[in-house]
Amino acid sequence: MLKRIELNNVGPAPGLAIDFGERLNLLTGDNGLGKSFLLDVGWWAMTRRWPAEVNPGIATGMPVLPAGPGEASITFSFAGASTVENHTSRYRPEEQSWVGRRGRPANPGLVLYAMSDGAFAVWDPARNYWRQPRGWQVFARDEAASERPAAYVFSPLEVWNGREEQGTWLCNGLIRDWAGWQKENGTAYRRLVQFLAALTPPASGPPLAPGPLTRISIDDQRDMPTIRMPYLADVPVVHASSAVRRVIALAYFLVWAWEEHRRAARLLQSEETNQIVLFIDEIEAHLHPSWQRTIVRTLMSAMSSLSEEQAAVQLIATTHSPLIMAAAEPVFDPATDAWFDLDLTDATVQLCRRDFERHGNAEAWFTSEAFDRATRRAGRAPA
Ligand SMILES: Nc1ncnc2c1ncn2[C@@H]1O[C@H](COP(=O)(O)OP(=O)(O)OP(=O)(O)O)[C@@H](O)[C@H]1O
Ligand SMILES: [Mg+2]
Incomplete structure (x- = not known):
């Protein structure tokens, strides 16, 4: 679990310290004040x-x-899987890089990052973390082949079509994996179906569910997954709406990361991780209000359901949406959760951890200081 970040001469604020809640963390603030930046730094720290x-x-x-x-x-x-990592890294202009002490850092568990434009990043303790064997050599066809990837990062297109690197597929992509899982009808498919259903808001009709596989072109050999829409049509996933694509990509990404982690842990004869951290930028991206009302709650419970061992789950999300804040009210627990707000005061960016007020509805959140309406109306907001 990410516990703390302290920045000096980095980012839009001159200095900043943030102590995260161990479960749900919400980050608000005007455009350009450093929300996405903080998620980048959080993913990098871990x-x-x-x-x-x-x-x-x-x-x-x-x-x-x-x-x-x-x-x-x-x-x-x-807090890593077994130890707490405290670290200071400094920027070395000579190296054009961040440097820090030598040695193997703590294992942070499974760390996932859903970026605002649909790119996804995964750091998997089974696949991206290993000990160099001491005193003996790994015989591999070539040295580079025995190295594992540093992390998995996929562009929005690669999330759908997969990513090939040096002749191996790092990820098959949503289209091929979904079709394969559906034909295999095993755990991965069951989990995907469960996630799609769990992430659909109850108010918007029947839950999102896969339809039969289809083909969309004589030139594309892939079996194309479809999604059953409430108007009872099976729409190829590549034709689905922006919101549906965002949600199915999120569901796929979580299932893919967890299934691949489990599979790798089994092959390595090691334990599954007991913690999962998800950074998600603009959690409301593309979602209709009825979907915004449920996404925080359903995403948290979907993540908790991934591991049968009840892995600890930390969600760190940015939002621009008063509805997301209103919807967080019933789940927000001040003992484990935190809300941070970035503000501009006298031309300086400041981050404050705010007590989670309960406003009761989105309208009241919209006109609250959280979205700076009250201060702006009173003429106190900086230009
Ligand atoms: N790679 C970087 N290196 C240094 N500073 C950066 C970097 N990326 C962003 N910043 C700083 O952070 C500022 C805020 O950017 P960021 O993308 O985090 O805003 P945001 O709060 O997410 O805004 P929006 O709501 O529009 O997404 C930038 O104006 C820049 O000063
Ligand atoms: Mg941003």
Whole structure:
């Protein structure tokens, strides 16, 4: 679980410290104040990888640079699977990189990042974390082949079509995996069906469910999954609406990451992880209000259901939506959850952890200080 991030001379605020809740974390603030930036830093703190460094084909998750000349540091702390990692990393202009102490960092568990544009990143303790054997050599056809990937980062298109790297498929992609899972009718498919149903808001008719596989072109050999729409048509997933695509990609990504983690742990004869962290940027992206009303709750319970061992789950989400905040009211527990708000005061970005007020509805959230309406109306907001 990510516990703390402290920044000095990095990002839009001159300095910033954030102590995360162990379960649900909501991050609000105007455009451009550093919400996505904080998720990038959070993913990096736990994995030591910037998403766009792992996959230069994505437009989000760029390596972070210091805000100005002089010392710049990122201090972070997370509770790993067995130990707590406390670390300070400094930027070295000579290296154009962040550096820190040598040695094997703590294992942070399964770390997932759903970016706002549909790119996804996974850091899997079974597949991206290993000990170099001491005193003996691994015989592999070539040295590079014995290295495992540093992390898995997929562009929006690769989430659907898969990613091939140096002759091996890092991920088959949603289309092929979904079709394969459906034919196999095993755990992965059951989980996907469960997730799709769980993530559908009850008010919008029958739950999202897979229809039969189909073909959409004589030139595309792939069996194409379909999604059964409430108007009783089976729509090929590539033709689904933006919201449906966002939700099915999220469901696929969670199932893929967990299934591949389990499979790898079995092959390595190691234990499944006991913690899962999901960073999700703009959790409401593309969703109609009725969907926004349920997504936080359903996503948290879907994540908890992944592991039979009841792995601890931490969700760190940014939002622009008063509805998301209103919908979080029944699930928000101040003992485990936190709400952070980024504000601009006297031309300086400040982060504050706010007590979670209960406003009762989205309208009241919209006109509250959280969305800066009250301060703006009173003429107190900075220009
Ligand atoms: N890679 C980076 N290196 C250094 N600073 C960055 C980097 N990425 C973002 N920033 C800083 O963070 C600021 C805020 O960007 P960010 O994308 O986090 O805003 P946001 O709050 O997510 O806004 P929006 O609501 O529009 O998505 C940028 O203006 C820039 O100052
Ligand atoms: Mg953003």
